[in-house]
Amino acid sequence: MKILMFGWEFPPHITGGLGTACYGLTKGLMKHNQEVVFIVPKAYGDETKDVRIINASDVNIDLRNKAFSEYWNQLKYIEIDSILVPYADDEEFYRITRKYEHHSEENESVFSTNYKFSGKYGKNLMEEVKRYALVAAQLAVTQDHDIIHAHDWLTYEAGIAAKKVSGKPLVVHMHATEFDRSGETVNQVVYDIERRGMMAADRVITVSNLTRDIVIDKYGIAPAKVITVHNAVEPADKSEYFGAKKYVKEKVVTFLGRITFQKGPEYFVEAANKILKRDNNVRFVMAGSGDMLNRMIRRVAELKIADKFHFTGFLKGGEVDHMFALSDVYVMPSVSEPFGISPLEAMRSNVPVIISKQSGVSEVLHHALKVDFWDIDALADSIWGLTHYNGLSKMFISLGKEEVDNMKWDNAALKIINVYKSLI
Amino acid sequence: MKSICFYFQVHQPYRLKKYRFFDIGKDHHYYDDYQNEFIARRVADKCYLPMNQLLMDAINEFGSMFKVSFSISGTALDQFEQYTPEVIDSFRRLAQSGSVEFLSETYTHSLSALKSKDEFSKQVKKHQQRVFDLFGVKPTTFRNTELIYSDEIGAMVAEMGFNTMLTEGAKHILGWKSPNYLYTNAINPKLKLLLKNFQLSDDIAFRFSQQSWNSWPLTTEKFVGWLNEIDQKEEVVNLFMDYETFGEHQWPETGIFDFMRALPEKVMSNSNFTFNTPSELSSQLQAIAPIHVPYPISWADEERDLTAWLGNELQDEAFDKLYALEDKVKKCDDYQMIKDWEYLQTSDHFYYMCTKWFSDGDVHKYFNPYGTPYDAFINYMNVLSDFIIRVEDCYSKLKPVSKSKSSKIDKVLNAESNKKVNPNTKKYINKSYRFTDLESIPKQKLKALLSGIDIETLVLALHKTDANIKDRILSNISTKALKEYEKLEEEMTNIVSKTKNNARRRILNKLKKL
Numbered sequence: 001m002k003i004l005m006f007g008w009e010f011p012p013h014i015t016g017g018l019g020t021a022c023y024g025l026t027k028g029l030m031k032h033n034q035e036v037v038f039i040v041p042k043a044y045g046d047e048t049k050d051v052r053i054i055n056a057s058d059v060n061i062d063l064r065n066k067a068f069s070e071y072w073n074q075l076k077y078i079e080i081d082s083i084l085v086p087y088a089d090d091e092e093f094y095r096i097t098r099k100y101e102h103h104s105e106e107n108e109s110v111f112s113t114n115y116k117f118s119g120k121y122g123k124n125l126m127e128e129v130k131r132y133a134l135v136a137a138q139l140a141v142t143q144d145h146d147i148i149h150a151h152d153w154l155t156y157e158a159g160i161a162a163k164k165v166s167g168k169p170l171v172v173h174m175h176a177t178e179f180d181r182s183g184e185t186v187n188q189v190v191y192d193i194e195r196r197g198m199m200a201a202d203r204v205i206t207v208s209n210l211t212r213d214i215v216i217d218k219y220g221i222a223p224a225k226v227i228t229v230h231n232a233v234e235p236a237d238k239s240e241y242f243g244a245k246k247y248v249k250e251k252v253v254t255f256l257g258r259i260t261f262q263k264g265p266e267y268f269v270e271a272a273n274k275i276l277k278r279d280n281n282v283r284f285v286m287a288g289s290g291d292m293l294n295r296m297i298r299r300v301a302e303l304k305i306a307d308k309f310h311f312t313g314f315l316k317g318g319e320v321d322h323m324f325a326l327s328d329v330y331v332m333p334s335v336s337e338p339f340g341i342s343p344l345e346a347m348r349s350n351v352p353v354i355i356s357k358q359s360g361v362s363e364v365l366h367h368a369l370k371v372d373f374w375d376i377d378a379l380a381d382s383i384w385g386l387t388h389y390n391g392l393s394k395m396f397i398s399l400g401k402e403e404v405d406n407m408k409w410d411n412a413a414l415k416i417i418n419v420y421k422s423l424i
Numbered sequence: 425m426k427s428i429c430f431y432f433q434v435h436q437p438y439r440l441k442k443y444r445f446f447d448i449g450k451d452h453h454y455y456d457d458y459q460n461e462f463i464a465r466r467v468a469d470k471c472y473l474p475m476n477q478l479l480m481d482a483i484n485e486f487g488s489m490f491k492v493s494f495s496i497s498g499t500a501l502d503q504f505e506q507y508t509p510e511v512i513d514s515f516r517r518l519a520q521s522g523s524v525e526f527l528s529e530t531y532t533h534s535l536s537a538l539k540s541k542d543e544f545s546k547q548v549k550k551h552q553q554r555v556f557d558l559f560g561v562k563p564t565t566f567r568n569t570e571l572i573y574s575d576e577i578g579a580m581v582a583e584m585g586f587n588t589m590l591t592e593g594a595k596h597i598l599g600w601k602s603p604n605y606l607y608t609n610a611i612n613p614k615l616k617l618l619l620k621n622f623q624l625s626d627d628i629a630f631r632f633s634q635q636s637w638n639s640w641p642l643t644t645e646k647f648v649g650w651l652n653e654i655d656q657k658e659e660v661v662n663l664f665m666d667y668e669t670f671g672e673h674q675w676p677e678t679g680i681f682d683f684m685r686a687l688p689e690k691v692m693s694n695s696n697f698t699f700n701t702p703s704e705l706s707s708q709l710q711a712i713a714p715i716h717v718p719y720p721i722s723w724a725d726e727e728r729d730l731t732a733w734l735g736n737e738l739q740d741e742a743f744d745k746l747y748a749l750e751d752k753v754k755k756c757d758d759y760q761m762i763k764d765w766e767y768l769q770t771s772d773h774f775y776y777m778c779t780k781w782f783s784d785g786d787v788h789k790y791f792n793p794y795g796t797p798y799d800a801f802i803n804y805m806n807v808l809s810d811f812i813i814r815v816e817d818c819y820s821k822l823k824p825v826s827k828s829k830s831s832k833i834d835k836v837l838n839a840e841s842n843k844k845v846n847p848n849t850k851k852y853i854n855k856s857y858r859f860t861d862l863e864s865i866p867k868q869k870l871k872a873l874l875s876g877i878d879i880e881t882l883v884l885a886l887h888k889t890d891a892n893i894k895d896r897i898l899s900n901i902s903t904k905a906l907k908e909y910e911k912l913e914e915e916m917t918n919i920v921s922k923t924k925n926n927a928r929r930r931i932l933n934k935l936k937k938l
Contacts, residue, residue: 246449247449248448249813293798297801
């Protein structure tokens with residue numbers, strides 16, 4: 001089968017779990033001899049050569065073509081005032097917006113031929129979403145394909161456009177819903193795009209049953225066409241930090257992720273406080289940045305635990321591996337997590353994990369401690385157990401590693417291929 | 425005749441390097457050497473060297489008619505020695521002129537006066553000694569970090585032998601009173617106080633180059649005119665400011681050097697003011713009243729209080745965690761550890777964590793190497809966490825000595841019973857000790873000895889004894905025992921020399937038997 005796949009980012013240029021998942025999935029599909037053409041708004045040239053990547057910025061669009069202008073007009077209603085930056089951190093954001101200011105004039109002139117996408121969650125996100133759809137329509141003509149597969153709402157317009165042009169079946173992949181990102185105060189524009197995408201799609205793939213329920217309940221999508229395919233994780237290549245020397249003698253308990261409401265950082269801090277009141281031989285690390293960082297720092301100071309609770313700021317590539325190598329327990333207390341690949345990455349690095357029951361990944365993991373995100377006592381209990389009872393942590397390490405090694409993208413890809421087959 | 429008293433504060437902190445979680449437990453060097461050297465070099469060239477020369481020229485010209493005073497923090501002196509030794513030489517020349525008084529302060533420009541009397545006096549003594557070693561004069565006037573002062577701090581300073589102290593002429597303390605007199609401490613009237621005239625001081629230090637100020641540009645005529653407007657009965661105008669005002673905060677282009685070059689002559693020819701040092705004024709002037717300062721004041725910000733360094737959650741957490749280590753650090757008695765402990769106390773670290781952005785944020789930002797107070801806090805706490813590990817490691821190695829007290833007692837008892845059996849020990853017994861030997865016997869032996877002596881005997885024996893012996897002995901008993909000791913000491917006031925001597929004899933007998 002030939003699959004025309006629309007994504008928004010691709011390793012190594014990723015800001016969240018989406019790029020990682022796309023990469024794993026694409027590789028899995030190719031292992032099963034599927035032909036994948038992966039389109040990203042902006043390719044940097046240093047992406048893996050295993051996958052055929054098309055840089056949307058390189059695609060010429062002939063706007064004289066009636067289909068395009070028709071489509072463009074149709075898209076015009078999607079206008080938005082706010083700047084959507086779901087993943088990018090502050091620094092990134094400034095970099096992006098500054099870059100945009102330099103590019104803005106260029107954009108206009110490029111309109112008629114090809115458009116330089118930033119491929120980021122930046123200032124002109126909606127503009128990019130629309131133009132990306134134009135590129136998709138163009139590619140649907142020039143690229144031979146059997147199936148169209150679009151990842152997350154940013155690419156749904158592209159998926160719809162491609163389907164319209166080529167008439168091939170469309171699969172949309174929900175990695176996260178607007179409800180996960182924004183809580184109850186959803187952005188209506190984003191919600192509408194998500195819904196339109198799912199309505200137009202022949203199948204909707206969700207990364208967990210948790211997400212599937214949201215899709216059915218809150219978007220009103222027919223249950224029969226929504227199928228859950230859980231994410232997986234790439235097998236670990238030994239990182240340079242494997243077995244890195246630990247210089248602190250205490251057990252290290254780590255939170256790693258964006259420090260935002262969705263990830264539940266405050267529950268981690270409160271649980272840490274409970275532990276430290278009883279045992280001073282544990283250290284806590286909160287790695288990452290986000291809009292709740294300063295609040296967390298103040299809270300830690302207020303609780304007077306700052307000598308045992310550390311902040312690292314945003315960690316880049318290798319530093320994440322380093323952090324895992326130094327960790328004895330990984331905690332993901334997410335309030336809402338469609339899936340959550342990072343616990344799998346932790347387990348892969350021999351770190352036992354505690355995850356919230358409100359995460360998609362808890363549906364598939366057996367060898368992880370699961371707590372309700374709001375249950376600080378249960379969270380503290382679990383941390384206590386894993387830091388004090390060696391038998392428990394040893395068991396979780398060995399069984400967890402085994403479990404996660406068996407969660408292969410190959411298997412996830414097989415399920416997706418079955419979805420494709422049902423459509424052809 | 426009225427006096428102008430110039431006091432310049434010279435201070436540079438040891439700035440911390442970017443210290444990450446990954447460094448904790450691994451990297452024990454905390455300072456940004458490059459940055460510290462760069463700044464020391466820059467300020468030396470822009471301010472210390474040219475301004476010292478300017479003052480030297482004035483002293484050469486006017487002799488003892490022109491006088492100023494300095495307080496140079498120990499961290500600044502350490503950095504001069506390390507990076508710009510010619511600055512030390514240049515201060516030394518000023519010291520030799522006889523027209524310059526050097527004041528004493530805490531060695532690392534710390535806030536220790538607010539937290540620990542013991543640490544405070546240690547740092548002050550260390551600084552006094554350092555100034556004496558470098559400049560050959562022993563300071564008799566004290567100025568606390570950032571002019572922080574309260575009745576209690578003043579009393580503590582008086583107790584340490586200082587007779588003069590400088591502080592801020594804070595409005596909320598003075599009320600209707602004028603800062604232009606000599607005052608005294610409310611608890612101990614022996615301590616004289618000189619209060620900063622913040623109006624005239626800040627005209628030079630802060631407003632000099634402010635073009636929005638209605639008196640800009642400030643000329644010596646204007647300034648001397650203001651001096652002459654001061655009430656005839658008032659006695660002294662205290663102009664206290666950061667030395668970095670000259671050339672660093674106020675650039676040469678503002679004319680600050682020209683102003684200072686012209687000022688002495690203008691004052692002498694157009695007013696009845698003389699230039700005096702704090703200790704001169706303290707002995708010449710009659711103090712007019714005690715001043716009551718129940719809560720600490722400082723010279724910082726509009727509030728003139730401590731909120732630039734302490735008070736928000738971040739600052740309090742860092743400060744409390746640091747001083748919680750005091751006892752252990754002192755017991756460890758390790759050179760590098762004490763040095764780091766002192767450098768970490770420098771008030772600047774807490775200043776960087778200040779969240780008062782709105783009223784004085786601009787000044788804070790200027791001095792702040794960190795983007796936000798949160799960054800400052802994280803970095804400081806990472807460093808402190810590593811330091812805590814070092815202290816705990818060292819302390820846990822010390823512990824066995826005091827823990828195995830019971831076994832030491834056994835040893836003493838054994839030695840006693842053995843002596844009957846073994847005639848060789850007789851020789852040992854014959855060796856006679858004097859009480860003063862307790863100052864010099866090996867630590868291990870002293871500890872073994874002390875473990876066999878009850879607290880009461882100790883209190884009796886140490887009554888009115890030499891401070892060195894007392895220190896030595898008390899630093900070798902457990903904290904618990906020390907508390908008991910202090911309690912007993914307060915209770916047992918009427919000790920006659922006979923019981924004292926008996927107690928001493930008992931101790932020396934024990935020592936013989938060891």
